[in-house]
Amino acid sequence: MKHELNIWVVGGDMRQAKLAQLLALDGHTVHTYALEQDRSTGPLPEEDLSQAEKADCVVLPLLVSTEGGLLNAPLSQTDHPLSDVLDALRPSQFICGGRLDSEILALAAHRGLTIRDYFAREELAVANAVPTAEGAIQLAMEHLPITIHGARVLVVGFGRVGRLTAQRFQALGAKVSVAARRYEQLAWAQAMGLGTEHLAHLAGWLCGYDLIVNTVPAQVLGRLELEDVKEDCLILDLASKPGGVDLRAAGELGLTVIWALSLPGKVAPVTAGAAIKSTIYNMLQEAGY
Amino acid sequence: MKHELNIWVVGGDMRQAKLAQLLALDGHTVHTYALEQDRSTGPLPEEDLSQAEKADCVVLPLLVSTEGGLLNAPLSQTDHPLSDVLDALRPSQFICGGRLDSEILALAAHRGLTIRDYFAREELAVANAVPTAEGAIQLAMEHLPITIHGARVLVVGFGRVGRLTAQRFQALGAKVSVAARRYEQLAWAQAMGLGTEHLAHLAGWLCGYDLIVNTVPAQVLGRLELEDVKEDCLILDLASKPGGVDLRAAGELGLTVIWALSLPGKVAPVTAGAAIKSTIYNMLQEAGY
Amino acid sequence: MKHELNIWVVGGDMRQAKLAQLLALDGHTVHTYALEQDRSTGPLPEEDLSQAEKADCVVLPLLVSTEGGLLNAPLSQTDHPLSDVLDALRPSQFICGGRLDSEILALAAHRGLTIRDYFAREELAVANAVPTAEGAIQLAMEHLPITIHGARVLVVGFGRVGRLTAQRFQALGAKVSVAARRYEQLAWAQAMGLGTEHLAHLAGWLCGYDLIVNTVPAQVLGRLELEDVKEDCLILDLASKPGGVDLRAAGELGLTVIWALSLPGKVAPVTAGAAIKSTIYNMLQEAGY
Amino acid sequence: MKHELNIWVVGGDMRQAKLAQLLALDGHTVHTYALEQDRSTGPLPEEDLSQAEKADCVVLPLLVSTEGGLLNAPLSQTDHPLSDVLDALRPSQFICGGRLDSEILALAAHRGLTIRDYFAREELAVANAVPTAEGAIQLAMEHLPITIHGARVLVVGFGRVGRLTAQRFQALGAKVSVAARRYEQLAWAQAMGLGTEHLAHLAGWLCGYDLIVNTVPAQVLGRLELEDVKEDCLILDLASKPGGVDLRAAGELGLTVIWALSLPGKVAPVTAGAAIKSTIYNMLQEAGY
Known part of the structure; x- marks a missing residue:
């Protein structure tokens, strides 16, 4: 400006x-x-x-x-x-x-x-994915009796939040797989050194995970998928409404699900405020200020 | 199948x-x-x-x-x-x-x-970005008298190759900045912990780099930008034709430019063959085989 | 066995x-x-x-x-x-x-x-440094209004806990410096891409940090050093007794200090139990079982 | 000074x-x-x-x-x-x-x-381990027809060079295991997210690797161990004399071994000169200059 x-x-x-x-x-x-x-x-x-x-x-x-x-x-x-x-x-x-x-x-x-x-604005969505990913790590640390290091983690969805979340769990030493639908996304996950699962075929493949983090705002973890999840697995749902987990089925199966919304403002309000500032500057610049 | x-x-x-x-x-x-x-x-x-x-x-x-x-x-x-x-x-x-x-x-x-x-296919392009990024690292190691660790690196462009290249140089301890045009791309670079420059305003800002890696297939490093590059900086151009560097100006300024094309088949033919296989499987599956 | x-x-x-x-x-x-x-x-x-x-x-x-x-x-x-x-x-x-x-x-x-x-046993001490480092991350996330990503972090001491803590904050995108006394330790920090400060000369150099993590069990952060710390900086003391922070001076200066002891058993008891198992196996093997 | x-x-x-x-x-x-x-x-x-x-x-x-x-x-x-x-x-x-x-x-x-x-001086040895590790990466990239990303790498020895080498191959997406003798070293490797093998029991366990990097200056890869190495595996020996590979056995088995000595001066003389400078400054300071 x-x-x-x-x-x-x-x-x-x-x-x-x-x-x-x-x-x-x-x-x-x-x-x-x-x-x-x-x-x-x-x-x-x-x-x-x-x-x-x-x-x-x-x-x-x-x-x-x-x-x-x-x-x-x-x-x-x-x-x-x-x-x-x-x-x-x-x-x-x-x-x-x-x-x-x-x-x-x-x-x-x-x-x-x-x-x-x-x-x-896309750049704010990307910037907000960082505190969201950190919020997921914090929640996982608070609720799991094991370290992230060595934990087997599945990240469902590979958009902004999925990517940054998967990368951070990996950086802390977790064994991370990504479930996504598009071949392109799976190729990105592989290029980042992550394991891959096809989103359409999760049922029967979830028994090995200590933590499942969902980022897809559509019910991708239904009863069929959840039946296979082990009892001490933690499920974090970061997706906006309607979320990605069949909460009723999860409850009946005795699974712990945390549905965490609007993490940036909660876990890092100062960082979130700074990201809004940068975005408004970009908008002002485009508007000729 | x-x-x-x-x-x-x-x-x-x-x-x-x-x-x-x-x-x-x-x-x-x-x-x-x-x-x-x-x-x-x-x-x-x-x-x-x-x-x-x-x-x-x-x-x-x-x-x-x-x-x-x-x-x-x-x-x-x-x-x-x-x-x-x-x-x-x-x-x-x-x-x-x-x-x-x-x-x-x-x-x-x-x-x-x-x-x-x-x-x-997009998934093959992503998969090929890995050997391309590794090829860039190999060339930089072969031609620089300093370690990648601690080197100041600018990656121009933040598409498939730019992302994977920047991430790998960073992983080896380089101080990496990214020059891109879209705010969204700059936000991604920041989320990955990389420095950022706006692609439109590089002239006058390139004197600090030991290595510049271009991935944009359009002349983004013209005489104006190159004039500022220090003499012992290495420039790698990974972009397909017409490339991103004004080779004539670079020559007159005494700068070393390596224009590296088709790296996957050269640096890792076995990996590149495996990537083609995966892609053909995806295509067969979509075609109902 | x-x-x-x-x-x-x-x-x-x-x-x-x-x-x-x-x-x-x-x-x-x-x-x-x-x-x-x-x-x-x-x-x-x-x-x-x-x-x-x-x-x-x-x-x-x-x-x-x-x-x-x-x-x-x-x-x-x-x-x-x-x-x-x-x-x-x-x-x-x-x-x-x-x-x-x-x-x-x-x-x-x-x-x-x-x-x-x-x-x-040294191998148990190393294994326990992992949950300790994760506990430090969890505490920092819980108490800081900014993301770890982009935060300026000083890790004081570069033994087992210092190394793994510094590396993990760095992996999450923080700008991490290490304060240590021996040239060898500073060389290790540099080889890992971390900034360095000399432990003996911290006074006057601490104003830039958002988070200071101490791992040295001797008072290295006295009044002189603390006077320079900014008010919204978080201080985590991971050192066993007597700790490394002059708590009285910190209190008078209005600084927030968290003295966190015995983190492995608190944040990851299952992982900590597994580490004890491995160690006992090693001991049994050495004893001829 | x-x-x-x-x-x-x-x-x-x-x-x-x-x-x-x-x-x-x-x-x-x-x-x-x-x-x-x-x-x-x-x-x-x-x-x-x-x-x-x-x-x-x-x-x-x-x-x-x-x-x-x-x-x-x-x-x-x-x-x-x-x-x-x-x-x-x-x-x-x-x-x-x-x-x-x-x-x-x-x-x-x-x-x-x-x-x-x-x-x-220990700090120079640590500083020199960085260009040595990079030299190992360069050699691996030059001689392997696959990418480091996804390659199965064994690093033998976990001293200065072993640590920095293993960490860098891991950072580039390789699946890295470490062979060491002391439980403490194996615990460090695990804390860094690396696989582990016991150095004394390598025979029969080497068939899976695409690359073996030795850092131990004693013959740890003898005929018994080498017999199991697959033909297209590359062996890099970074150890000073007498080296760690039975070259005669390797030759008879048709294995490719590169014995790379004094890498810092070769791959990054400028960085190596800077490291000598820092070390001399430390020595002068200790001597009261």
Whole structure:
């Protein structure tokens, strides 16, 4: 970017609070709103929303609103109607938020505003795969009575999260196999020194694993597959809804399943905030700022 | 596959010779033609081309023909007109070759034959990136007076070859940066612990590198970029034609450039043959064999 | 070993319980005593201590006794005087325990028994360094708001635990430096691609780290060194008593220090039990069994 | 060190030439003698040996003398009697050389000179293990028709070179086992994720390997062990004399053995020169300079 910007960070959790700090460190003039309980900075002055019209860039939370039309603002003690926030903005501003749904887009369009979705950016998805993979390692370490070193691990799915997760377990000395559907993905897994299984033929092949990490958001571990899993195997499901494990069958079989969602904000909010910052910079650059 | 096949391996180099061996080890009935000088097997009996019509599967070389309409058969002492080979085949056979051009496709179509291109398969491209990356390491070791450990390496491009090359240099202790154009690729590089440069802004930033490995088949290292490269830096160009380095400018600047093409067949023909086998199996499976 | 043995596993925690399971899986006749609350096996029959005289090999716990002369038996609901146990053994048996002190050795000698210390074996110390290193990673993940990937980590000391810890943080993408005293150790760190600091000159050089992991059991991080550590840096002390951190100074400076002892038994009791098994096998082999 | 020194680099090969350059870059006043054919610097002025008495530090080559009492000076076109060199030095100087033998020590003592051996320093041995390990990789890549990735590699011995070699082959995707004698070494290998074999029981277990790298300077691969090695296995012997392979038996069995000595100076003279520099700095520091 060519110059310092006036940036408003509005609502959100520790990620947005950290984002605001980092933007200020880069020399931008940063205002925060509805983040007053961020403990890492101490109480912030109550900003006047009417001044937001002077912003070059406005950053809304990841999940912009909660039920009831309120701004998603867990670090604020006050309720902030989203409409108040949107009313304070102008069409010429660069406005962005995360995981936009049709409702929020309609509210914005109604006011002539364009909101860009930073969470839809591929580079943020890749960056977030790192804390997700580390979260999987942490959970595995917390719940397994054996070391990752030497453990037999199956990673189901070989997209962003699958790749980085498999690579990290391997780096810690686990014996890692990957189950994927496409020959190309299996070739990548082999090129990385990982074992391979074909996703369509898992039933009957899962008895050897100490840990199964699923990353596919479709039921790939059904009763048929689970019947073969040994009792002390840990199953981590990192996939977004509907998840990849038949939880009912798993329960009946006495298997331990941990369905871990939204790990980046939980395990490494500071890193997650930094990744949002980089992504917004990329978006601003593409928009000519 | 459900059963053993009658497979003809026709022409080619050590990769095809090894492929024939591996297919036979898997229990198929394998015939070779125009591979009689393969030293690893000893002289093979001269097969009768008229028997090729009994084949379930026919494997042509990677680069099917040479100039003058001859079969590409460096391991044969005889000239074999490609038309003779094609005349011996039947439309119902599974026929495949590598790097098919329009001419060969036309010759085949004229006879009602369908030839599938195994070299166009993504899984083979990924598998071949491994020996290519190792070839780059070998060349760097042979030509640099320093160890890879501690060397500052720039990998230009972050596709298949770029990824595996960067990862391997990093694994050997080099300080590796990646130059790429897309934010997504840069995010992947960061997730792998690599430094990043934007491909569009390399000029003026190349003075620190001991080794530059290009993988982009377009001139990304022109005079402007090269002017900054230090004299004892080695430049490896792994990109297919037209390559990525302005060779004339490099020469005038006294820089050492090695343009290394077709590394898999050169540095690891046995591995390359095994990769072709896997790919052909995938193709057969998809075709219902 | 040439044949199956009669082995008694007497007292201890989950490691000994697992050890007993593994020994039985290897075909030995295994008796357990004072391990009756091990949940992984279900209630075990109350063994008759008078039968222990038939054992070829007797395994005592890691820390053989607790205060008051009792057998260290956290998985038993009963108090077991150590003297009762020792009275049941015979001089011709192979008897081993972990972390033997002079008191227990005297008690044994008084009865003509020789007890060997499996915890004093170098191969067990190396094997235990793996779960210790993983425990350090788990603690860092739990307590840091950033990812290990990209974190700046200093590992103080480069013995068994230091090496494996540094290598694992590096494998997860951290920027790792090692502080050691001997040039040889610093050369090893460099050969592994790690940064180096001289242990004697840490004061003034610690402000850049997000995580400091100490492995030296002597106060190497005193007030002078700690004054420079940034407030949100996490300090993990893995060193046995007296530890390596001036806890009082750290407290006054508002620094977070976690002193983590005996990690193997806590984070990976099953792996730790398996390591004891291997070590006992080595000892038996050396003793001619 | 506290100040700039007057340093003479006397004789040697590209390593000493590079050492001289690096010392000068660090600000020392550097004189070279009998290095006049070093192409990397261009012709150097003929220095007057009588001025060497002004040196604070004198660096002799690695292997100080050749047969006939001459200075080891492959980069010089002239013969330089070692006695002339020693006669020019004074007892108060810091004099060092590499791989000193009793003859050279006697010559020095006769003149009241103390020569320290930089090659006997453990940190140099560790540093040199890196280019040795890389040399092993280069040789393996040059001579094997398969990729290192996926190759089954046995590293015999687990000292400095064994460790760094095994780790690097593993990092490139090979399946690496280590053969060692001590339980402690085997535990280290396991902690690094390597397979293990006991050195005393190799006979009958070597048929699976594509590459065997020996680092033990005693005949550990005799006829009995070699009989089982498959014909296309490559054997690299990195051990100094007498080496670890029964070359006669290997020849009779038709096995390919490459005995590679002194790799650091061959594969990475610049890195090897830098390592000598670091070592001499350490020695000077210990000597109070």
